[in-house]
Amino acid sequence: MEIIDRFLAAVVSPDPGDLADCYAEHVVIEMPFAVPGLVPARVETTREELRARFRAGTAVRRYTELSGVRVHECADPATVVLEYDVHGLMHATGERFVLRFVMVMTLRDGLIAHTRDYADPIAGARALGRLPELANALAGG
Template sequence: MPSTARETAERFLTATTGADPGDLADCYAPHTVIEMPFAPPALHPARTETDRESLRARFRAGAAVRRYERVTGATVHETADPEVVIVEYDLHGRLLAGGEPFTLSFLMVMTVRDGLIVHTRDYADPIAGATALGRLPELLEALAAAGQYS
């Protein structure tokens, strides 16, 4: 088990493209908070309190739609707080239905205790995310309904 926040972040990056997407959940504490400030409410809540097994199920369900193939540009920034790192990375994958490739760029503020992620704040492009999830029409409909897109 990793002992530092940096080691946990590096383990997370490796697990992101592992053979079993559910293994990514092993990087998280039994209870964790995930914040996604830029996530469109129609697709994902801005804050989720969840448990490791729910994350495992969510990650595996996502594998039915898309496959993450590689991580590039990964940088782990250590902070003055030994429990907090900032992780920047590009995640490359492919939609399974049509084989379309995608790239998602992330900046994640990760809080780690005892080698496990207890909190993240994930910043990503919501349009690219909806496209990678195959949910772009849903996002556009939600934005139009909210008067944010026409």
């Protein structure tokens, strides 16, 4: 599936625009494991807002490779389940990290229109140096 191949290549591209270009003009991103107060559980956004968000992310970290990639096609051809581990490097510390993702994507006109992103919030907070913020959010602070 072309968009999935483009998406996977774009995750590790040094140009954040490559990843944003995989998304529809208007997109919904849901994160069922998001921690309230730290990350929103649902975002309705645009491709250009995603482009800015991805660009800001590359100032802090760089995704360098993918492993464990599995693509599961569904009975509905507009739905794809994607599993992968993304390996990265934090610019400030040089620390390496691995984050595991499962994404349920809904495609429209060959682009990603909706995702449900399942990721480990502890691993994400650890990689980004945000464990104290995670603990505070979990404690209701």
